[in-house]
Amino acid sequence: MNALSGAAIFVVQTLVSLYLVIVLLRFVLQLVKANFYNPLCQFAVRATQPLLKPIRRVIPSVGGLDTSSLLLSVVIQALLMAFVLMVTYGTFGDILHLLMWAIIGITSLFLKIFWVAMIVMVIVSWVAPNSHNPAAELAYQISEPVLAPFRRIVPNLGGMDISPIFAFLAIQVIQSFVMPPLAAYAGMPQELWRMI
Structure with missing residues (x-):
């Protein structure tokens, strides 16, 4: 792969990945029942x-889940992976493997969205508690369903909530010890694993 191919992959991957995050975020927003009057939610809907x-x-919604957003995110991820494989190896492989790899990539991105939302929530809770910023409210709405199970298990330490530590730990364990073996088992090329 020459420098021009590498640059093309970088630009296309960056732009498509940004849009992919917005599409998957729309799925997450409906999943966590976020306030759709939030300006950031409105942006995701319009985009x-x-x-x-x-x-x-x-494709109708199934059980209150926005299946069309989920399907679109898998298709976008598969097309992006096919592009990277085509530029790198001159072939995009078979559809079944691309779909498996796309599902693994979307799962990893799904976890990263919760990770970032919790980081934003923790920082805002330290710097500007009771903030009514749209990003802070959205981060709280996304994080709360992930943190709720940990809050039931972990006791409150005198007004200090340490449940995010356990949520971060759980997400990191999945990202580090579940996703790589799953990707290897599915035969995902290293070039694709590095991009998710």
Whole structure:
């Protein structure tokens, strides 16, 4: 792979990954029942609506889950992986492997969204508690379903909530000790694993 191919992969991967985060964030927002009047939620809806509107006509929501957003994120991830493989090796492999790898990539990105939301929530709780910033409210709404099980187990230490530590630890264990063997078992090339 020459420098021009590497630059093309970097630019396309960065732009597509940003849009992929927005699409998956829309799924997460509906999953956690976030306030859709939040300006950031409105942005996610407007940014994803052109691609999701036709898919929604065919794929309905299942059990309150936005399956069309999830499907779109898997398709975008698979297309991005196919592009990287085509530029790197001159072939994109078979569809079944691409779909498996895309699902692994989306799962990893899903965990990263919760990780970042919890980081933002923790920082805001230290720096500006009771903030009504739209990003802080959204981070709290995304983090709360992840932290709730840990809060039931971990006692409150005199007003200090240490449940995020255990949530971070759980996410890190999954990212470090579950996802790599899963990717290796699925035969994911190293170039694709590095991008997720």
